[in-house]
């Protein structure tokens with residue numbers, strides 16, 4: 001297939017193996033001399049390990065713990081605060097302490113039950129609210145940032161305000177529920193340890209292994225297996241499992257397989273940070289915004305992990321898509337003795353957008369203006385500064401995207417119809433809500449230049465077959481297809497003939513992790529350049545190799561200390577309209593219609609993009625009203641998929657979506673990031689729709705039936 | 721010794737009667753197309769046909785299926801029906817990470833053989849026991865719709 005228009009869909013590279021089920025995920029793999037590993041985990045939230053007593057282990061069964069780690073006992077992420085095997089203090093229920101390995105899983109689970117441990121329990125912090133109260137105690141604040149206009153000048157503005165509105169908003173956990181639970185295999189070989197499994201970031205894992213095993217670059221190798229969904233859940237978490245299986249494989253000189261079952265996966269793996277957002281906004285007498293202060297608190301869980309970076313993104317999005325005249329923001333990651341929270345599609349932005357869209361929506365009600373009209377007054381425009389004194393330098397199509405959805409949804413007419421419907425119906429109430437949002441593409445600030453330093457390679461064999469040599473994972477999002485397509489088009493080769501094998505660090509350079517909506521834009525651009533180079537040097541029948549390195553385009557330099565400069569090279573944009581029907585008797589919310597417009601520069605494959613829209617939005621909508629995870633005294637309460645409640649085919653409706661073209665100069669064919677954007681607008685739009693239906697305000701997501709019923713009671717109380 | 725028919729072959733296994741059909745299929749017969757997503761009957765990744773009915777193999781102790789006919793995705797892979805589903809899933813873009821897909825395909829085949837011309841609501845209901853976290857289902861619904869049309873006649877009720 002030769003490609004005329006890059007957006008025209010092609011069959012996915014990995015379709016055949018997936019549709020038939022014959023592609024081997026990690027749990028389908030068996031290697032010679034393989035044993036299983038199971039983890040003994042902390043039963044308490046915070047305390048000191050006094051002693052551990054192992055049962056008598058039968059022949060062929062062994063215990064592996066901190067004493068087997070040749071390097072330092074931590075998983076290399078950012079800070080050195082996450083032990084591979086906790087051996088002194090435990091900081092959350094489920095923290096790994098040791099691993100039992102052996103042939104038979106049933107025997108391993110039985111032995112696990114017989115491990116005895118003596119612990120000295122200490123007073124734990126279980127909730128974000130407790131952590132906020134103790135945020136100045138040592139160790140509780142794990143990261144914090146502050147920026148914007150000085151509080152003095154803001155308070156001067158507040159002096160002249162007609163009113164000051166304060167709101168507090170809470171968001172809950174979100175669990176990834178990638179359908180394939182986490183799994184990792186450590187393959188033992190005389191001269192190397194090969195770690196293979198379900199993952200997004202090969203070199204994060206490789207670097208963690210080099211540290212943990214205190215070994216050389218050639219002593220470890222990381223290979224991605226087909227990955228059954230990631231959504232951020234397989235960004236940093238797999239590094240810990242990789243350390244477990246590698247340490248164990250080295251210790252017992254056998255290959256060690258560690259695969260979680262669903263309940264273990266739900267209880268011990270990272271989740272989206274629960275957050276509290278506080279808004280303090282000064283209004284003039286017409287209800288116009290004069291100034292705004294935002295405070296963001298993230299529940300980091302027991303280790304900092306990637307939380308500081310998640311907080312950065314949460315803060316960078318704290319003003320949404322709006323130009324607020326005078327703005328100040330501050331944020332904290334706080335430690336609680338609960339399972340560590342981490343990366344999840346959107347990475348702090350979904351919390352911020354849920355909060356700011358809710359707040360602005362509530363302000364519009366006070367001003368008696370339709371929420372969308374009110375939001376449009378403050379919408380940023382090309383050339384406007386960002387809240388960090390960066391610049392929105394590219395064209396912004398939001399106005400067109402909004403107009404288009406106003407027409408497509410018949411918004412004005414709908415509003416009137418719903419009003420009549422609601423007057424005539426006691427039990428069912430209909431509403432329509434909107435959300436406006438953006439997503440900064442790629443790493444924050446100078447991350448690509450200073451930390452990632454991506455490199456890509458194209459290899460051409462003697463028989464002129466071209467392969468992509470990069471470390472990025474296809475976890476279902478479709479980069480096997482999209483990136484191959486970019487290379488094929490540049491080289492004028494049939495798409496089917498370009499190869500992109502599952503990456504193996506022995507074969508591929510570090511093109512960076514598969515995160516942050518960076519792959520298409522950053523790696524795709526490097527591949528486009530590499531392909532151009534290869535084309536220029538092309539010699540038929542000769543083996544050839546070209547590489548390309550990341551080149552930073554200097555804009556307003558990012559300064560992490562002062563939180564100023566261009567936080568992102570480019571932004572993708574979105575508008576969602578959602579219609580719901582609420583059953584006031586049961587509190588159930590039914591989605592009726594969903595409309596979505598996006599702008600991602602240029603679409604590399606229409607079908608892949610549609611998959612991102614439908615899947616991302618389904619997760620985003622569910623985050624707003626369906627998916628609820630809680631922790632009680634440090635214990636996650638939802639241990640099964642049904643307890644948690646991700647959407648089924650019956651919860652979702654057809655999504656009417658459109659993608660606007662707005663090519664970006666530094667993206668391949670003009671493409672920007674798309675994977676995370678599609679999730680972000682779901683929750684705020686669904687909240688606004690429920691509020692519209694019930695003519696009430698909520699200060700939290702998820703808005704579950706219980707929350708709805710409670711608010712209806714309160715409303716009745718007030719009115720009655 | 722428990723005997724049953726697996727993908728048209730008579731087989732015997734000395735696995736204990738409490739062993740899960742899922743494990744027997746995967747471990748003893750190395751048929752990897754049947755996946756485990758939850759082990760609790762909640763996701764449908766392990767869907768197989770037992771006596772022509774769609775079942776979650778993680779919930780079935782093999783002791784209960786003595787003499788039964790079990791068909792996994794491998795057992796339908798060569799059929800015309802599978803070919804149509806394969807094409808339709810590709811054309812509609814129904815496959816992302818792929819982990820739910822063999823189960824989804826089994827559920828699709830089950831639905832279409834019961835109801836060769838399902839409405840959108842019937843399709844949604846037909847796959848409601850199969851969880852997919854990647855696609856938001858719509859492109860899968862579209863794939864099944866497409867398969868119903870393309871394979872018109874193939875899905876006649878048996």
Ligand code: FES
Nearest residue numbers: 757759761764778
């Ligand atoms: S694994 Fe059987 S239903 Fe999920």
Ligand code: FES
Nearest residue numbers: 817820852853854
């Ligand atoms: S394609 Fe990933 S779960 Fe369905």
